[in-house]
Amino acid sequence: MAARINPSILSADFVNMQRDLERIASADYVHVDVMDNHFVPNLTFGPQMVERVQATSPVPLDVHLMIDDPDRWAPQYAEIGCFSVTFHAEAATAPVTLARTLRKLGARAGIALSPKTDVGAYLELLPEFDQVLVMTVEPGFGGQKFLPHVMSKLTRLREAAARLGTDVWLEVDGGVTEETIGIAADAGADTFVAGSSVFGASDAAAAIEGLRSAASAHVH
Ligand SMILES: O=C(CO)[C@@H](O)[C@H](O)COP(=O)(O)O
Numbered sequence: 001m002a003a004r005i006n007p008s009i010l011s012a013d014f015v016n017m018q019r020d021l022e023r024i025a026s027a028d029y030v031h032v033d034v035m036d037n038h039f040v041p042n043l044t045f046g047p048q049m050v051e052r053v054q055a056t057s058p059v060p061l062d063v064h065l066m067i068d069d070p071d072r073w074a075p076q077y078a079e080i081g082c083f084s085v086t087f088h089a090e091a092a093t094a095p096v097t098l099a100r101t102l103r104k105l106g107a108r109a110g111i112a113l114s115p116k117t118d119v120g121a122y123l124e125l126l127p128e129f130d131q132v133l134v135m136t137v138e139p140g141f142g143g144q145k146f147l148p149h150v151m152s153k154l155t156r157l158r159e160a161a162a163r164l165g166t167d168v169w170l171e172v173d174g175g176v177t178e179e180t181i182g183i184a185a186d187a188g189a190d191t192f193v194a195g196s197s198v199f200g201a202s203d204a205a206a207a208i209e210g211l212r213s214a215a216s217a218h219v220h
Pocket residue numbers: 008010011031033064066137138139140141142143144173174175176193194195196197
């Protein structure tokens with residue numbers, strides 16, 4: 001199976017967003033990091049900007065909400081038509097109810113786990129989600145180092161998905177490069193977010209292709 005490569009526009013030039021969206025037109029999805037300065041100590045953008053990015057982007061949006069109270073704020077991203085909406089397990093009060101709402105609104109529902117969050121409580125709930133985002137850095141900033149110790153979560157998620165017969169995408173986010181992507185793919189990831197390694201390259205399309213081929217050799 002081919003790996004999905006989702007560049008993160010956190011590393012794009014915010015005043016040249018249209019140009020940078022065109023640079024990553026060969027990606028599978030565009031990863032959009034929404035941060036509120038409360039759940040994480042950084043602030044990006046909200047639904048108005050995301051709606052404009054969606055109208056401009058040649059590929060669908062994979063929205064990653066690093067915000068408090070996603071139960072209240074996440075549905076609006078599904079309402080504007082985002083392809084997938086992922087909220088953090090640590091922030092949601094009723095994750096299953098929220099995932100059902102997102103699906104009803106036509107979005108893929110995702111749950112994200114910060115590095116210190118144990119995966120155990122979510123394994124039996126996998127059929128409620130279309131994707132699980134395993135953070136491989138502390139959420140909040142691009143350009144951090146990949147944390148290999150979280151790979152055991154992917155192994156457990158992959159085993160649970162097979163046992164439950166559910167087709168859930170397993171996404172990794174943070175520090176993904178041509179050097180680290182194979183480690184995540186070997187552990188069971190099939191969807192890869194990459195910010196600085198794509199936008200930091202002089203040829204973003206070549207960087208996407210490099211990541212795709214480095215991962216595809218490992219994706220099961
Ligand atoms: O969600 C986040 C950070 O919180 C990510 O999506 C980053 O944007 C990934 O950036 P790199 O680690 O690939 O530079």
